[in-house]
Amino acid sequence: MYSTTEIVKQSTAEGEMVINIGPQHPATHGVLHFVITLNGETIKKVEPHLGYIHRSIEKMCESLSYRQFVYVTSRMDYLSSHINNHACCLVTEQALQIELPARALVIRVLMDELTRLASHMLWWASMAMDIGALTPFFHAFREREMITDIFEDTCGTRLTMNYMVPGGVLMDLHPDFQKKVHAFINQFKTKLPEYDELVTDNIIFQNRTKGIGYLSRESAISYGCTGPVARASGVSCDVRKHFPYAIYDKLDFKEIIDTGCDSWARYKVRMQEMRQSLHIIEQLIDNIPEGDFQAKTKAVLKPPKGEFYSKVETARGELGVYIVSEGATTPYRIKFRSPGFSNLSALEHMAVGGKIGDFVAVMGSIDLVIPDIDR
Amino acid sequence: MFLIKYIKEVFGAVKSLAIGMRRTLSYFVRPKEIITQQYPDERPVIAERFRGEVVLMHDENNEHACTGCTACELACPNGTIKIVTKFDTTPEGKKKKALDTFVYRLEMCTMCNLCVEACPTSAIKMDTAYEHSVFDRNKLTKKLNNEGSKIRSGVE
Ligand code: SF4
Ligand code: SF4
Numbered sequence: 424m425y426s427t428t429e430i431v432k433q434s435t436a437e438g439e440m441v442i443n444i445g446p447q448h449p450a451t452h453g454v455l456h457f458v459i460t461l462n463g464e465t466i467k468k469v470e471p472h473l474g475y476i477h478r479s480i481e482k483m484c485e486s487l488s489y490r491q492f493v494y495v496t497s498r499m500d501y502l503s504s505h506i507n508n509h510a511c512c513l514v515t516e517q518a519l520q521i522e523l524p525a526r527a528l529v530i531r532v533l534m535d536e537l538t539r540l541a542s543h544m545l546w547w548a549s550m551a552m553d554i555g556a557l558t559p560f561f562h563a564f565r566e567r568e569m570i571t572d573i574f575e576d577t578c579g580t581r582l583t584m585n586y587m588v589p590g591g592v593l594m595d596l597h598p599d600f601q602k603k604v605h606a607f608i609n610q611f612k613t614k615l616p617e618y619d620e621l622v623t624d625n626i627i628f629q630n631r632t633k634g635i636g637y638l639s640r641e642s643a644i645s646y647g648c649t650g651p652v653a654r655a656s657g658v659s660c661d662v663r664k665h666f667p668y669a670i671y672d673k674l675d676f677k678e679i680i681d682t683g684c685d686s687w688a689r690y691k692v693r694m695q696e697m698r699q700s701l702h703i704i705e706q707l708i709d710n711i712p713e714g715d716f717q718a719k720t721k722a723v724l725k726p727p728k729g730e731f732y733s734k735v736e737t738a739r740g741e742l743g744v745y746i747v748s749e750g751a752t753t754p755y756r757i758k759f760r761s762p763g764f765s766n767l768s769a770l771e772h773m774a775v776g777g778k779i780g781d782f783v784a785v786m787g788s789i790d791l792v793i794p795d796i797d798r
Numbered sequence: 799m800f801l802i803k804y805i806k807e808v809f810g811a812v813k814s815l816a817i818g819m820r821r822t823l824s825y826f827v828r829p830k831e832i833i834t835q836q837y838p839d840e841r842p843v844i845a846e847r848f849r850g851e852v853v854l855m856h857d858e859n860n861e862h863a864c865t866g867c868t869a870c871e872l873a874c875p876n877g878t879i880k881i882v883t884k885f886d887t888t889p890e891g892k893k894k895k896a897l898d899t900f901v902y903r904l905e906m907c908t909m910c911n912l913c914v915e916a917c918p919t920s921a922i923k924m925d926t927a928y929e930h931s932v933f934d935r936n937k938l939t940k941k942l943n944n945e946g947s948k949i950r951s952g953v954e
Contacts, residue, residue, distance in 0.1 A: 491875035494910040558822050565833055572845070579847040579924060585910045593911060597847065621818045626811040 438462055444782075446475050452549060453793030464778045469771040477797045484757045489515045489589060489724040492754070497583035499761065500795035502542040503737040505534045508587040513668055513733040514744045515589040518726030524715040527591035528669050533604075533707055534574075534586065535669075535735075536700040540611075541570040542738035543697050550690065550787035551622050554631055559621050566614055569607045573600065589724060591717030604708050608701060615698070623694065632686040636773035636785035639684060646772065647765035650740025651696065652789055655681045655688035662736035676703050686788035693790070723752055739763055739790055763795035849909035849924040852879075854900055854942035861950040862943060863921035866897035873916035878907045896949060900942040904930060919953050 444457040454475035460468035480499060484492040493511045497504035509531055516523065548563035571581045576597040578586040586593050622628050638648070643656035653660050661678040663671040679695040681688040726748040734743040740762025747756040766789050773785050835842060844850075856862050866883040884898035914922055922942075932938060 487875050490873070491912065494875060494908060494912070556818075558818075568833070575845040575848060577847070579845065579849040579911065580909060583908070585908075585912075588915075593915070594847070597845075617821055620821050625814045625818055626807065627815065630807075630811075 439467060442779075446472075452791060455791065455793050455796070459779065459782070461779055464780070466774050466777055466779055466782060469774050469782075471767055471770065473797055475797065476794050478794075480798045481757050481759060485754055488752050489726065489754070492757070493588065494583070494585040496759070497585055498794060499759065499798055500737055500739060500742070500763065500792050501582055502545055502792055503538050503739065503742075504582065504584045505531075505538040505586060506735055506737040507742060508584060509535060509669075510733060510735040510737075510742050510744045512587045512589050513735065514731050514746050515724060515726065517733055518729070518731045518746065518748060519589070519720075519724060521590050521718050521720060523591055523718055525712040526714045527716050527718070529707055529711050530592050530596060530716060531587060532669050532671065532674070533704060533711075534584075534592075536703045537570050537573065537604075539738045540697055540700045540704075541567050543693050543700075544570075546693060546738075546787075546790045547618065547622070550790075551628070553783045553787040554628060556622065556625075556628070559618070562614070562617065562621065566607070566611055569603070569610060573603050573607065576600065576603065588717070590720040591715070593717075595716045596711070601708055601711070604704065608705060608708075611701065618694075623690075629687065631781070631784050632690055632788065635686045635777060635781045636689075636788060637684050638769055638773050640682075642769065642772055646769040648740070648769050649762050649765065650736070650738070651679075651689055651692045652740065652766045652769070654679060655692045656684045657682040660741065662734050662741050666734065668733070668735060674703055674706060686784050689788040725750060725752055734760070737762060739792065739795065740766060759798060761795045761798060763792055767791060767796055844926045844928065846926065847924070848926040848928070849911060850927045851904055851909075851925050851930065852902055852907065852913060852922055852942070853925040854922050856944055856947055857950065859950075860944055860947045862897075862947055863919045863950050863953045864897045864900065864917075864943065865919060865921075865949065865953060866895050867918065869916045869918060870913035870922060873912045875910065875912065876906055876908060878903050879913060897943060902940045902942050903938065904940060905935060905938040921953075 440461045442459050442461060444459060446454040446456040456472040456475065458470040458472065459466060460470075478498070480495055484495055487495065493508050496507040496511050499507055515521075544563040544567045548560040548567075551559035574584065574586075575581050577594065577600055578584050579594075580586075638652070638656050640657045643653045643658050648656070648658070649660050657680060659665075659678060659680055662668075663676075664678045676699045679692050679699065681692050683691070726746075728750045729748055731746045731748065732743060734741050736742075741760070742762055743760035745756075745758040745760070746754045749755040770786065770789060773789075774782055777785065854862050854864060866881055868881045868883075871879045871881050880901040880903075881897065882899040882901065883895050885893045886896040888894050909924070911924060914924055930938070
């Protein structure tokens with residue numbers, strides 16, 4: 424970490440100015456600190472300072488058992504907590520070779536896609552808010568509330584779920600689940616055109632995002648970007664398509680790829696992904712197989728010696744969980760490959776050369792969740 | 799040429815803004831779709847599975863089903879639960895492990911439900927109470943078993 428005088432000393436060049444954005448800035452959506460070097464209004468350098476919300480989750484997980492460490496990961500990318508839990512369960516199941524009942528697989532995919540929708544809605548709301556439109560926030564939260572209500576009914580929690588456990592899911596679906604999801608689908612389908620009217624078709628919004636934050640295909644790959652950020656640069660990287668887990672290989676959905684490479688393209692990709700998630704939910708909601716929701720597992724899970732890796736597609740990109748097992752009840756080493764960190768590292772590349780006023784529009788389009796970056 | 803493009807853009811912006819504003823204003827004439835709840839005057843409907851706190855279930859005879867096996871204590875990832883056991887003497891004169899105090903520290907609980915899953919006798923469950931604020935932090939450390947309660951006969 425730098426002291427203020429050091430930061431000022433670094434910017435010796437004539438006419439340059441250093442400004443700090445964050446750590447408590449509403450547009451960073453959390454405690455992230457940027458030191459930005461400006462020449463006039465043009466961004467010369469962007470330096471993210473991390474660590475404000477570092478909780479050493481990886482180290483913490485090493486002292487928890489294979490059942491216990493799942494719940495901590497809800498606190499990483501709290502907007503995709505179901506999907507984080509899914510990744511952790513997958514790696515344990517892979518190590519112990521647990522076969523899941525069909526019902527558990529379908530429930531997991533349904534929950535994942537609902538989470539993705541909720542997360543993208545929140546992103547849409549906050550992106551519009553960053554650019555200056557406050558109304559969309561309330562529109563998105565109205566629909567998101569329906570999803571959190573569905574989660575609350577079935578899982579008992581609204582944000583930090585701990586609903587997926589090694590071997591299946593914690594509880595069976597609530598009897599009202601199907602009815603409520605149908606109500607949500609109907610509501611969301613009528614409201615999506617409203618979203619477009621409010622933000623997508625707005626010329627001011629389009630002008631503020633088009634051509635801003637250019638990230639070429641090559642740079643997206645070299646920075647390790649994943650998720651909508653990479654797909655908006657033309658990189659095909661959807662884990663659900665390339666390395667299908669659960670039942671994604673049997674589902675009909677499209678991977679959204681755009682070659683616009685700018686903030687507007689990233690916006691469009693996420694808007695289309697919402698429609699794809701809705702399509703997946705529609706395919707599954709009336710075809711939930713009967714049966715067990717949890718496979719029989721031992722009370723104490725002891726994976727064999729070895730290294731295991733599994734990855735999933737969260738709302739932000741590829742989340743990888745890497746485990747080294749020594750055959751004990753707790754993992755020897757855990758490493759999370761979080762999508763937010765790699766996407767953030769490309770921010771400087773996107774922002775340099777642009778104007779300071781556009782910085783927020785670039786940052787909003789990456790969809791940063793700070794606890795996911797810091798862990 | 800530039801001027802025409804500029805004016806066109808301005809009109810386009812105004813038009814799209816007007817479309818958005820029409821959408822916003824339309825909610826003024828449909829107050830039913832406004833979803834603000836006036837908490838605490840209006841009480842929210844809480845889902846039946848909502849995880850608000852852990853409780854030890856007692857029946858009307860002030861009996862619970864906890865054997866003091868500490869499975870919940872071991873399952874808890876963050877040391878929220880502490881089971882203090884004692885030794886009861888059964889009518890046959892044998893010594894038997896029993897629950898003395900079920901210490902539950904609400905301020906540390908993450909509502910992960912792992913303790914409820916682990917309990918072999920289903921003695922504990924998640925309750926839906928959600929208004930937990932108190933003035934003194936010590937009040938959050940609770941003793942879950944009632945005064946004078948004992949284990950239900952037949953529970954092993
Ligand atoms: S709900 Fe989780 S954190 Fe709370 S007491 Fe039970 S196991 Fe511990
Ligand atoms: S509550 Fe259940 S798990 Fe905990 S000590 Fe009592 S019987 Fe054992």
